[in-house]
Amino acid sequence: MKNLKHAYPTWPSVTINITFPKEGLPGYQLALQHVCSEAVQAIEDGVKVIILPDHATGPTHVPLSALVACGGVHRCLVLQNMRAKVTLMVETCEAQGVHHLCVLVGYGADAVCPWLMMETICKIGWENLIKSSMTVDELTTHYCHSIDHGILKVMSKMGMGISTLQSYKGAQILSVHTEVVEQYFIGTASHVQGAMFDLLALNAFELHECGWPTWETILPLGMPESGEYHWWDGGEAHINSPGGIANLKDAVREKNQTVYNAYALNANEQAKSIHLCGLLDFHYGNATPIPIE
Numbered sequence: 001m002k003n004l005k006h007a008y009p010t011w012p013s014v015t016i017n018i019t020f021p022k023e024g025l026p027g028y029q030l031a032l033q034h035v036c037s038e039a040v041q042a043i044e045d046g047v048k049v050i051i052l053p054d055h056a057t058g059p060t061h062v063p064l065s066a067l068v069a070c071g072g073v074h075r076c077l078v079l080q081n082m083r084a085k086v087t088l089m090v091e092t093c094e095a096q097g098v099h100h101l102c103v104l105v106g107y108g109a110d111a112v113c114p115w116l117m118m119e120t121i122c123k124i125g126w127e128n129l130i131k132s133s134m135t136v137d138e139l140t141t142h143y144c145h146s147i148d149h150g151i152l153k154v155m156s157k158m159g160m161g162i163s164t165l166q167s168y169k170g171a172q173i174l175s176v177h178t179e180v181v182e183q184y185f186i187g188t189a190s191h192v193q194g195a196m197f198d199l200l201a202l203n204a205f206e207l208h209e210c211g212w213p214t215w216e217t218i219l220p221l222g223m224p225e226s227g228e229y230h231w232w233d234g235g236e237a238h239i240n241s242p243g244g245i246a247n248l249k250d251a252v253r254e255k256n257q258t259v260y261n262a263y264a265l266n267a268n269e270q271a272k273s274i275h276l277c278g279l280l281d282f283h284y285g286n287a288t289p290i291p292i293e
Contacts, residue, residue: 004049011087013049014042018069018092019061022208028064028201032184035069036076043082053091055115059212062204066092067103072184074108079186083108091115098150105151107185117143237273241266 004013016038020031039050052070054063070090077083090109093116095101104112118140125136134142177196181188195203227235231242244266251260271278 011048012046013051014047015051015053016042017056018052018054018064018066019056020064022060022062025198025201028204029197031064032068032072035064036072039073039077040080040082043077043086047086049087049089051089051091054093055091057093062208063093065200065204066090066094067107068184068200070104070109071107075184075186098147098154101147102151102154237270239267239270239274241270244270
């Protein structure tokens with residue numbers, strides 16, 4: 001992306017760093033405002049491509065959320081009638097799976113480079129950890145194809161008449177707190193509210209602390225398991241826990257109603273910490289019975 005000007009000399013580009021010094025929570029919002037003002041100035045200077053990278057992340061610099069930075073620049077340019085004059089590209093370590101890239105596209109990104117995923121694939125190859133006969137290039141190609149097909153699948157499920165990437169771009173299909181919406185995601189529905197700037201900053205510092213801890217600590221090799229993709233004791237909650245699956249198998253094989261009730265109870269309890277609908281209940285006292293004859 002940085003060498004784009006050599007391939008397309010008539011498309012001048014600029015790189016706007018989306019990291020900020022590790023000096024405190026207020027720096028997060030100030031950095032967002034600085035990124036937006038730099039983007040406006042770049043367009044006034046005749047720039048055609050804006051690149052938002054977080055490569056400068058290090059011991060003294062914390063990355064902004066790529067989604068907030070991209071969405072903020074996108075909406076800022078829309079409000080000033082400048083969005084159609086520039087292409088917005090994002091280089092981020094945050095984007096890993098299909099959902100991450102879909103959200104970035106939904107908030108205005110024209111192109112996304114998940115550079116950390118690419119480097120991770122290369123590292124696996126360098127350390128001879130590839131379990132098949134595929135090369136690093138083949139793994140990278142497979143990753144890109146899986147992301148492309150995943151985005152198409154998400155677009156096909158939107159049910160909004162979206163048939164092209166251009167229609168999906170800027171569609172804004174998320175909810176965040178009104179405090180953030182009013183400044184960076186204008187027009188986004190926020191029925192259940194969500195994270196405010198302080199929480200976004202805390203999340204950024206928490207993730208940064210995993211890579212560059214403030215205090216000298218002894219940690220086991222590898223990244224800590226969060227349980228995000230599969231169940232892990234003490235990690236993210238999942239509807240299908242090992243205990244629930246064991247109960248379901250036993251209930252089906254033995255036709256045991258008691259064990260099935262235990263499975264259903266476990267699934268309902270798990271739903272309370274995962275789904276919004278899990279927080280809802282029926283008001284039986286105010287209900288009017290309906291005859292089923």
